[in-house]
Amino acid sequence: MAYRTTNPANGKVLESFDNISDADLAARLDELDRGFRTDWPLRPIAERSRIIAKAAQIIRGEMTRLAEIISRDMGKLVSHAVGELTLSAAILDYYADTAEQFLEPKELPDAPGAKLHALPLGIILAVEPWNFPFFQLARVAGPQLMVGNVIVAKHASNVPQCALAFEDVLRRAGVPQGAYANVFASTDQVSAIIDDLRVRGVTLTGSEKAGAIVAERAARNLKKSVLELGGSDPLIVLEDAPFEATVLNAMVGKMNNAGQSCVATKRMIVVGKERGEKFLEAMKSAMGSLKAGDPLDPSTTLAPVSSEGALKGLLDQIDAAKSAGAEIALGGKRIDRPGSFLEPTIITNIASDNPVYRQEIFGPVLSFYVVPDEAAAIALANDVPFGLGSSVFTADLERGERLALQIESGMTFVNNPTWSTPQMPFGGVKNSGYGRELSQLGFGEFVNWKLVAISKAGALPPGFDKAG
Ligand code: NAP
Numbered sequence: 179m180a181y182r183t184t185n186p187a188n189g190k191v192l193e194s195f196d197n198i199s200d201a202d203l204a205a206r207l208d209e210l211d212r213g214f215r216t217d218w219p220l221r222p223i224a225e226r227s228r229i230i231a232k233a234a235q236i237i238r239g240e241m242t243r244l245a246e247i248i249s250r251d252m253g254k255l256v257s258h259a260v261g262e263l264t265l266s267a268a269i270l271d272y273y274a275d276t277a278e279q280f281l282e283p284k285e286l287p288d289a290p291g292a293k294l295h296a297l298p299l300g301i302i303l304a305v306e307p308w309n310f311p312f313f314q315l316a317r318v319a320g321p322q323l324m325v326g327n328v329i330v331a332k333h334a335s336n337v338p339q340c341a342l343a344f345e346d347v348l349r350r351a352g353v354p355q356g357a358y359a360n361v362f363a364s365t366d367q368v369s370a371i372i373d374d375l376r377v378r379g380v381t382l383t384g385s386e387k388a389g390a391i392v393a394e395r396a397a398r399n400l401k402k403s404v405l406e407l408g409g410s411d412p413l414i415v416l417e418d419a420p421f422e423a424t425v426l427n428a429m430v431g432k433m434n435n436a437g438q439s440c441v442a443t444k445r446m447i448v449v450g451k452e453r454g455e456k457f458l459e460a461m462k463s464a465m466g467s468l469k470a471g472d473p474l475d476p477s478t479t480l481a482p483v484s485s486e487g488a489l490k491g492l493l494d495q496i497d498a499a500k501s502a503g504a505e506i507a508l509g510g511k512r513i514d515r516p517g518s519f520l521e522p523t524i525i526t527n528i529a530s531d532n533p534v535y536r537q538e539i540f541g542p543v544l545s546f547y548v549v550p551d552e553a554a555a556i557a558l559a560n561d562v563p564f565g566l567g568s569s570v571f572t573a574d575l576e577r578g579e580r581l582a583l584q585i586e587s588g589m590t591f592v593n594n595p596t597w598s599t600p601q602m603p604f605g606g607v608k609n610s611g612y613g614r615e616l617s618q619l620g621f622g623e624f625v626n627w628k629l630v631a632i633s634k635a636g637a638l639p640p641g642f643d644k645a646g
Contacts, residue, residue: 180362182336182338187482214298216356227274228274233351235267244312247343252337253483254481273321280296281324281325294627296325298327304331306334309440319331321615328358341360372395372396404615404624406610406611407610408540410445412569430595436481447559458524465524483541488518495539498533504534520541567596570591
């Protein structure tokens with residue numbers, strides 16, 4: 179059975195689920211199609227808003243229970259799970275509050291009589307990853323359900339309980355079966371869903387490999403896709419960045435969710451040799467002081483990574499980095515206790531021909547670089563296939579903004595690591611994908627911006643004074 183909860187903190191298999199049968203999948207799609215044609219988008223916006231706001235309220239009211247489900251599915255510290263749930267509820271509230279304004283038909287002042295109406299497209303497929311199992315679903319469900327689209331959601335196979343819990347929250351809030359369906363689908367079934375004529379768009383958050391496969395399938399079917407893929411976010415530290423605040427921010431950027439975030443700080447790039455040494459010592463001390471333990475115990479500060487497979491992948495990358503001449507300044511080994519725990523790790527002396535130089539390392543591993551000046555920092559920041567988030571630390575905010583514009587990424591934060599709010603668009607460039615989630619931009623990704631142009635009865639189009 180592909181869909182399974184294996185607690186990463188102790189390796190125990192807690193629950194398994196069968197894949198959905200083809201017949202049940204067909205029935206769910208029929209139900210969504212019916213829901214789209216006869217129910218969900220036809221309801222008044224205020225009613226949809228009430229339902230989505232109610233889902234946010236349920237999440238807030240059941241925070242502890244839901245945080246434990248997240249933690250058992252994928253190993254997150256329970257405090258981090260509470261943070262994720264808080265953000266998920268805020269996203270749902272944001273779209274419940276703003277949809278009416280976003281959906282307001284827009285007059286086109288330069289085209290008298292013409293208006294743009296935001297109409298839903300139909301069934302949208304969401305393929306989502308395990309690392310923020312509620313947030314990822316909320317950032318699709320909030321905007322798309324408020325637009326009036328209906329959703330078939332295929333969550334990652336290691337977070338089935340989160341997938342079910344999120345669907346249950348929506349259902350209890352009043353989202354009908356014809357508007358949201360979680361399906362435990364195989365990859366072949368995902369392809370079949372994309373091929374289905376009634377499915378009008380696909381959004382995937384995950385790896386480059388899965389993104390390319392799903393987007394190719396969507397393209398063959400002439401369907402729009404949005405891809406939120408991997409990243410190797412640089413955190414640039416300029417000469418004038420305040421020392422302690424920068425270290426604290428770098429720790430948040432690196433260690434949130436045990437480093438398993440697309441926008442985690444993956445590469446720290448410090449300008450100046452002396453400051454480089456000081457920052458390296460500070461990061462070694464801060465990362466080295468984290469304590470591995472049960473993620474459900476609030477005193478634990480280091481969570482396991484999501485699975486044995488993920489741990490093995492990280493150990494392989496660390497070995498490959500070492501074999502190619504890099505040094506392991508901190509950690510680098512499995513922690514000797516049950517569960518998939520990796521020592522917080524810092525890799526230095528990574529040459530540009532080292533395989534990890536251009537790879538994403540998805541865990542509690544920091545690639546640390548020291549460069550002579552600002553220009554070298556920007557060149558290094560941009561010398562990867564990814565372009566998701568990034569950050570620059572400096573006391574000079576104008577310089578920070580100037581450098582932000584030189585970094586090839588979808589998002590740059592000055593004096594913070596990359597973070598996310600409902601109001602800020604989220605997404606990348608290069609191999610990190612295309613399209614945006616969150617904010618008004620995310621709301622508009624699967625919308626038919628329908629032009630309706632009205633002329634007086636009997637009028638000819640401008641420029642034609644007679645027919646023909
Ligand atoms: P993944 O293997 O690509 O999995 C993501 C989702 O895609 C899962 O639901 C997975 O299902 C599904 N999937 C995988 N192969 C598929 C295929 N051939 N056809 C259809 N669906 C397929 O990603 P991951 O390695 O677990 O997740 C981590 C990656 O996601 C990292 O690269 C990370 O940076 C990226 N990420 C990006 C963002 C962002 O917003 N840009 C956010 C979070 C994570 P199964 O679980 O059943 O394989």
